Amino acid sequence: MAKVAVVGLGGMGSRIARRLIDAGHELTVWNRTREKAEPLGVPIAASPADAAARSEVVITMVADPHALEAVTEGSDGVAAGAAPETTVIDMSTVGPEAVKRLAAVLKAGLLDAPVLGSLSEAETGTLHIFVGGERELYERRRELLSVLGTPLHVGPTGSGASAKLVANTTLVDVIAVLGEALALAEAIGLSREAAFDVLATTAIGDQAERRRPALESGQFPPRFPLRLARKDADLIAEQGLDLRVTDAARSWLQDAADDDQDYSAVLLTILKGAATRR
Ligand SMILES: NC(=O)c1ccc[n+]([C@@H]2O[C@H](COP(=O)([O-])OP(=O)(O)OC[C@H]3O[C@@H](n4cnc5c(N)ncnc54)[C@H](OP(=O)(O)O)[C@@H]3O)[C@@H](O)[C@H]2O)c1
Numbered sequence: 715m716a717k718v719a720v721v722g723l724g725g726m727g728s729r730i731a732r733r734l735i736d737a738g739h740e741l742t743v744w745n746r747t748r749e750k751a752e753p754l755g756v757p758i759a760a761s762p763a764d765a766a767a768r769s770e771v772v773i774t775m776v777a778d779p780h781a782l783e784a785v786t787e788g789s790d791g792v793a794a795g796a797a798p799e800t801t802v803i804d805m806s807t808v809g810p811e812a813v814k815r816l817a818a819v820l821k822a823g824l825l826d827a828p829v830l831g832s833l834s835e836a837e838t839g840t841l842h843i844f845v846g847g848e849r850e851l852y853e854r855r856r857e858l859l860s861v862l863g864t865p866l867h868v869g870p871t872g873s874g875a876s877a878k879l880v881a882n883t884t885l886v887d888v889i890a891v892l893g894e895a896l897a898l899a900e901a902i903g904l905s906r907e908a909a910f911d912v913l914a915t916t917a918i919g920d921q922a923e924r925r926r927p928a929l930e931s932g933q934f935p936p937r938f939p940l941r942l943a944r945k946d947a948d949l950i951a952e953q954g955l956d957l958r959v960t961d962a963a964r965s966w967l968q969d970a971a972d973d974d975q976d977y978s979a980v981l982l983t984i985l986k987g988a989a990t991r992r
Contacts, residue, residue, distance in 0.1 A: 715738045716740070716769075717739075717771070718739045718773065719768065719769035720742075720743050720765075720775065721745075721762045721765055721776070722785065723745035724745075724750070726836050727775035728753075729833060730862055731754055732754065734861060735756060739858070742769055743759065744760075744765040746784075746785075762791050765795065766794075767796070772796055773803045775805045782804065782808050782812055786802075793820050793822075798823075799822075800823070801822060801823045801825065802822050803826075804816060805828055806828065807882070808875060808949070810872040810875045813874075825847035825871075825874070826874035827845045827859065827865070829842065829843050830844070832938050839861055841863030843862060844866055844878055845866065846873035879949055879950050882950070886943055886960065886963045886977075892922055892981065895918070899912070906929075938976060940977045941973040941974065942977070944968060970983040971983075
């Protein structure tokens with residue numbers, strides 16, 4: 715069993731920490747808001763640097779590139795505390811540039827390992843984990859990552875972050891496609907039920923079925939908050955390509971107001987917004 719630090723105990727990080735504790739690893743944790751660390755019942759480090767100094771492996775799981783810089787750089791940051799033989803595993807979705815920046819400040823080994831799957835997958839250890847970094851380091855940490863889900867080595871440092879942007883392009887695009895198909899159905903006189911029956915026969919049939927209960931109940935319990943989906947669409951846009959479908963999906967996410975609602979609530983924004991052009 716390894717000495718592991720988890721830095722960042724939001725929705726995902728707290729569940730990751732819990733699984734590692736339950737698997738018998740020796741955990742130290744740190745979170746900007748200390749109260750979120752207390753329920754885990756394990757030692758709370760004084761700073762990210764302190765957490766790193768106590769551990770063989772440091773997992774960072776924070777919101778965005780700015781948060782990653784805040785917990786890894788400076789005298790209190792992970793980089794200051796992590797020895798060369800330590801492995802830092804960044805599981806946040808931050809894009810390849812932030813991973814490059816992190817690699818430049820670390821003496822420790824680095825794997826970038828963002829995840830596909832949400833709160834329930836983190837709880838049950840069924841995440842898909844896209845890992846970038848040296849293969850030998852990946853092999854050394856594969857067993858630990860397997861507690862959290864299915865790791866997939868996708869290439870050198872930064873490749874995990876790139877893989878996650880590719881996966882999330884499909885996520886934000888498909889939800890927008892579904893919203894627009896439903897908006898069209900509504901505007902041209904098809905009942906919602908008939909629309910779902912039709913969509914079940916199409917390429918987005920699974921996605922339509924998955925979102926149907928939330929649309930019918932009007933309840934979108936937060937799993938993957940809108941603010942994070944918008945951040946991911948921004949990271950994709952920052953790559954500077956002419957991705958017109960993703961740009962359109964991003965504009966719907968920007969119009970959706972409630973940051974802490976689940977990102978799928980963008981369907982309501984599209985249903986309301988699409989009709990305003992008429
Ligand atoms: N939720 C999902 O379904 C899901 C799925 C796959 C991937 N992800 C990715 O996983 C990462 C974490 O997501 P999450 O759902 O756990 O987010 P979250 O619940 O919003 O937690 C964000 C974490 O980042 C910390 N943080 C934010 N800004 C900070 C700063 N300036 N300095 C230090 N710490 C800061 C927060 O600390 P405080 O507690 O002090 O605010 C918290 O620990 C994100 O990159 C997200 O895109 C999320």
